[in-house]
Amino acid sequence: MLGLRYFACAGCETVFALPEAESRCPRCDAAGLEEITDRLDGDVYFTRSTAPGTR
Numbered sequence: 001m002l003g004l005r006y007f008a009c010a011g012c013e014t015v016f017a018l019p020e021a022e023s024r025c026p027r028c029d030a031a032g033l034e035e036i037t038d039r040l041d042g043d044v045y046f047t048r049s050t051a052p053g054t055r
């Protein structure tokens, strides 16, 4: 892990990989980025090499 966290902007629907939380969207300046790190961590798209139950 690189220590990046993932945030989705409700305004432009862009997902950002950031080292820490930002208060505003870097792209459209909308407030309220939603952290989706946990959601992505449980997604097979990002954890394809880790089979369930092998942690």
Ligand SMILES: [Zn+2]
Pocket: 009, 010, 011, 012, 013, 014, 025, 026, 027, 028, 029, 030
């Ligand atoms: Zn945005």
